[in-house]
Amino acid sequence: MKVDLLDRLDTVGEEAWQGLLARAAFPSPFMSWTWQSAWLAAFGGGRRLRLLRVGNAAGELAGLLPLAEDGDGVSRLLGGLDVSDYLDLIAPAGLEEDVWAALLQSRATAPETWDLHAIRAASPSATLLPALAPAYGLRAAAAVEERCPILDLPATWDAYLARLTSKQRHELLRKVRRLERELPGTVALASGSAEALEARLPAFFTLHRRSHAGKARFMDARMEGFFRTAVGALAARGQARLWTLEHDGRVVASVVCLEWPGAVGLYNSGFDIELAALSPGIVLLAHVIREALERGVARFDFLRGEEPYKLGFGARPEDLYRIQVGR
Structure with missing residues (x-):
């Protein structure tokens, strides 16, 4: 797989972005073209977009990792901490390991840190990154940062x-x-x-x-x-x-x-x-x-935060992870 660094969302385009997201294991509105482009327009000032595009052997879109760098050497998932509850790599279900491997290999010698917030506990990323990173001379530390109360209806x-x-x-x-x-x-x-x-x-x-x-x-x-x-x-x-x-x-x-x-x-x-x-x-x-x-x-999601009123509806908390990838 080949990884390209892009600095514009429209280099990928809405149709291709949404088509890839529809094939992901855990698509969410926060990862959509609509949400991410609106966030970048509102809050992207002073940040450098680092959109990593992963292509397969045929050159077809196989993965997207939308990052923004604040000038501190740390790249964070596009969407921010204040307004986006679920973020992640965008890749077809079942191909996450191959896409992450390509991304880790492409940045093995780079000094930057990836600070990935709002990763679901059930996401393949939560287990794949800590397992794959050492093979590329990197370390991926995962920790629970918050919880989302969930109702199975x-x-x-x-x-x-x-x-x-x-x-x-x-x-x-x-x-x-x-x-x-x-x-x-x-x-x-x-x-x-x-x-x-x-x-x-x-x-x-x-x-x-x-x-x-x-x-x-x-x-x-x-x-x-x-x-x-x-x-x-x-x-x-x-x-x-x-x-x-x-x-x-x-x-x-x-x-x-x-x-x-x-x-x-x-x-x-x-x-x-x-x-x-x-x-x-x-x-x-x-x-x-x-x-x-x-x-x-099937599911009512109270999203981030364990306020008592949410638990009063019988919701059960699910973990949300922060994963830091670096040397």
């Missing part, structure tokens, strides 16, 4: 409730019934098209910023612009939805969900702090999870 809502502990089930149903009693007529609505999502994003941004001081700092003007571009583009592909919980025309909670084959992921959220006692965010999530399982989605 059954076929029905009743079956889901039956899986919860008695305390979890009691608390969830109590919160749902209390809000329905205090705010009768409350409805959960999903905006799936790019146009509908764009129309409801202002309410999301308002609730997101007001619900927590840290979220207000996070969602600055540049981050809002990235959200509008990246999430809007995913919605146009059917890979993003914005959910709202509304009472008498007032939005009391809002969540952005991303979708990929077999899964729905909770990306970000906000709620009306004046109604915090009624747990509108929890109630909206119950609607989102129920809708997902009723249309046959």
Whole structure:
């Protein structure tokens, strides 16, 4: 296999990129052309793109490792730590070992370090890199950096409730019934098209910023612009939805969900702090999870962070790795 270093995403092109991603074992929206190009446009200033393209003997695209270097000799996966929950090598399932071997061989004498974040525990990369690196005079150190709580969804809502502990089930149903009693007529609505999502994003941004001081700092003007571009583009592909919980025309909670084959992921959220006692965010999530399982989605992913409310839905944490490759 041959490795080429590219400095432009469009040297590969969206069609080839997405075609390769569709063949990966664990494709995610965070690894898509849409997401990565939006991230580079918003946050790439001062960073040097190092896109490693791996071609097979016939010259066909066999792998992509999108990296960005900050000038410190460390190359990190494109997508950043703050906004991307799952990142990885992009390669066809079953060919990851060959692609990683080519990449490691190509950089065996290079002084740079690869700092690879947000690698799933189930990804072949988590085991292949530490095993392969020594043969090329390199060291790959893998460590758990965070966890993602996951729900494996059954076929029905009743079956889901039956899986919860008695305390979890009691608390969830109590919160749902209390809000329905205090705010009768409350409805959960999903905006799936790019146009509908764009129309409801202002309410999301308002609730997101007001619900927590840290979220207000996070969602600055540049981050809002990235959200509008990246999430809007995913919605146009059917890979993003914005959910709202509304009472008498007032939005009391809002969540952005991303979708990929077999899964729905909770990306970000906000709620009306004046109604915090009624747990509108929890109630909206119950609607989102129920809708997902009723249309046959196998997995609900709370994404990074082990906040207690996620575990209260019965989620089990899965490890997320950081792998550093160097001398």
